[in-house]
Amino acid sequence: MSGTVLILGATSAIARGTAAAWAQRGYRLYLAGRDVESLRRDAADLAIRYGVAVHFGAFDAAAHDSHPAFLQRVTDEMGELEGVLLAFGYLGSQAKAAGDFRETLAIINRNFVDAVSILNLCADHLEQRGRGFIAGIASVAGDRGRQSNYTYGAAKGAFALYLQGLRNRLFPAGVRVLTIKPGFVDTAMTFGMPGLFLVAAPAYVGERIVTAIERGRDVIYVPWFWRWIMLIIRSIPERLFKRLKL
Numbered sequence: 062m063s064g065t066v067l068i069l070g071a072t073s074a075i076a077r078g079t080a081a082a083w084a085q086r087g088y089r090l091y092l093a094g095r096d097v098e099s100l101r102r103d104a105a106d107l108a109i110r111y112g113v114a115v116h117f118g119a120f121d122a123a124a125h126d127s128h129p130a131f132l133q134r135v136t137d138e139m140g141e142l143e144g145v146l147l148a149f150g151y152l153g154s155q156a157k158a159a160g161d162f163r164e165t166l167a168i169i170n171r172n173f174v175d176a177v178s179i180l181n182l183c184a185d186h187l188e189q190r191g192r193g194f195i196a197g198i199a200s201v202a203g204d205r206g207r208q209s210n211y212t213y214g215a216a217k218g219a220f221a222l223y224l225q226g227l228r229n230r231l232f233p234a235g236v237r238v239l240t241i242k243p244g245f246v247d248t249a250m251t252f253g254m255p256g257l258f259l260v261a262a263p264a265y266v267g268e269r270i271v272t273a274i275e276r277g278r279d280v281i282y283v284p285w286f287w288r289w290i291m292l293i294i295r296s297i298p299e300r301l302f303k304r305l306k307l
């Protein structure tokens with residue numbers, strides 16, 4: 062296999078699992094994130110383990126004005142991109158968000174606004190190229206609003222809708238867009254959270270993401286059974302749902 066994949070938020074545990082699955086298949090990688098020392102270690106590890114070229118560089122999703130120069134830097138260094146994985150995100154605290162609008166804004170920005178800022182540019186790049194893919198990590202939380210995380214859920218739901226529109230726009234150009242909806246995954250984001258069940262390993266999720274892109278899928282739930290869990294949750298009538306403690 063050939064081609065370069067840009068990973069945004071590459072220090073995420075799910076991103077690391079996905080990077081390993083791509084490196085195993087021979088893809089070149091560009092790891093982007095805030096913690097450059099961590100990226101340096103990951104890049105060296107992947108390059109030694111799989112014998113592929115792995116570059117890395119600083120990327121702050123919140124610094125929108127820096128995004129055009131960032132993407133230019135990546136393509137100057139790596140040439141045209143084959144694909145982009147958007148993995149960064151922020152769970153935040155719903156309880157804190159209820160009383161502190163800065164927390165609300167951080168959750169909405171990180172999971173939606175920041176993602177749109179960089180993906181708009183990536184979409185133009187791939188559309189001009191006339192091939193490739195964009196994969197974005199949304200969440201099952203975006204399928205229905207619940208009192209425990211409705212700000213995060215609203216941002217992820219908006220992101221999923223954005224990806225759907227992008228898929229529709231980029232289809233004629235031959236660019237595929239994959240929406241990824243994980244359930245619970247064992248990462249720093251969920252560490253110590255009470256009430257977790259059916260928790261998946263990041264390496265498993267990474268392998269599922271790469272396979273879904275190879276198969277040209279549009280939307281995946283990971284693990285697969287979340288599709289059916291969310292179908293049941295979405296089908297509960299609102300007059301009953303509003304009484305549940307979820």
Ligand SMILES: NC(=O)c1ccc[n+]([C@@H]2O[C@H](COP(=O)([O-])OP(=O)(O)OC[C@H]3O[C@@H](n4cnc5c(N)ncnc54)[C@H](OP(=O)(O)O)[C@@H]3O)[C@@H](O)[C@H]2O)c1
Binds near residue numbers: 073149151243
């Ligand atoms: N874990 C789950 O159960 C689960 C379920 C559904 C969806 N998701 C989604 O999966 C994605 C990956 O999360 P994860 O579970 O792997 O958690 P994670 O390990 O905590 O990863 C979150 C990543 O977002 C990055 N990030 C946050 N703010 C950033 C910014 N301003 N600029 C650049 N990067 C930034 C973090 O970078 P730093 O290292 O610099 O902080 C970190 O790499 C997220 O979008 C998350 O919402 C996770």
